[in-house]
Amino acid sequence: MSTRTWIDEHLAEVTTGMAVLAEHHEMVDRWGRRLAEDLCGGARLLAVGNGGSAAEAQHLTAELVGRFLADRRPLSAIALCAETSSLTAIVNDYGADEMFARQVEAHGRPGDVLVVLSTSGRSPNVLRAAERAQDLGLTVWGMTGPGPNPLTLRCDESLAVTAPSTAAVQAVHLVAVHAVCAAVDAHLAAQAPAAMAGRQERASA
Numbered sequence: 001m002s003t004r005t006w007i008d009e010h011l012a013e014v015t016t017g018m019a020v021l022a023e024h025h026e027m028v029d030r031w032g033r034r035l036a037e038d039l040c041g042g043a044r045l046l047a048v049g050n051g052g053s054a055a056e057a058q059h060l061t062a063e064l065v066g067r068f069l070a071d072r073r074p075l076s077a078i079a080l081c082a083e084t085s086s087l088t089a090i091v092n093d094y095g096a097d098e099m100f101a102r103q104v105e106a107h108g109r110p111g112d113v114l115v116v117l118s119t120s121g122r123s124p125n126v127l128r129a130a131e132r133a134q135d136l137g138l139t140v141w142g143m144t145g146p147g148p149n150p151l152t153l154r155c156d157e158s159l160a161v162t163a164p165s166t167a168a169v170q171a172v173h174l175v176a177v178h179a180v181c182a183a184v185d186a187h188l189a190a191q192a193p194a195a196m197a198g199r200q201e202r203a204s205a
Contacts, residue, residue: 028151032183110137121149
């Protein structure tokens with residue numbers, strides 16, 4: 001297959017997946033609003049994934065701790081797949097299936113959010129993390145490939161991208177990560193005038 005052919009086929013696959021993301025725009029906006037409210041209130045976001053999904057989990061947390069579109073306060077977000085010393089210790093002592101779940105148990109609190117990314121929706125360590133989070137009272141959001149799959153069944157809400165290749169699913173997941181961050185920025189911007197008005201009312205009282 002030529003490079004041009006691969007690019008053309010990939011574009012068609014991504015276009016199919018992007019249609020799914022567009023259909024779920026209200027859910028993505030709801031996720032952004034929830035994060036804007038809860039992370040500013042002291043909650044935190046945890047994220048996990050394997051391989052390329054691990055990179056996208058780190059991408060999500062980097063945008064929240066740093067910034068996406070607009071300058072704003074840093075938000076608490078941790079990519080558990082990036083904690084190499086914890087990961088290797090847990091795998092050594094408890095096995096690979098516990099590599100994320102044990103960290104969720106350590107860091108997660110009721111009201112926090114766990115974002116789980118898996119193109120297959122079947123990765124045992126991601127499934128275990130979702131189960132542990134549910135047991136501890138965290139909200140679990142998933143980004144997966146075609147569903148339903150075992151991971152979507154363990155999530156409170158999920159974006160199951162219908163696309164024929166792993167590369168296309170991951171490409172749409174990255175856009176979804178950016179869309180969530182854009183929604184966070186939009187809701188924080190909308191909250192700012194109300195917060196300022198509240199401070200002015202208290203100052204004048």
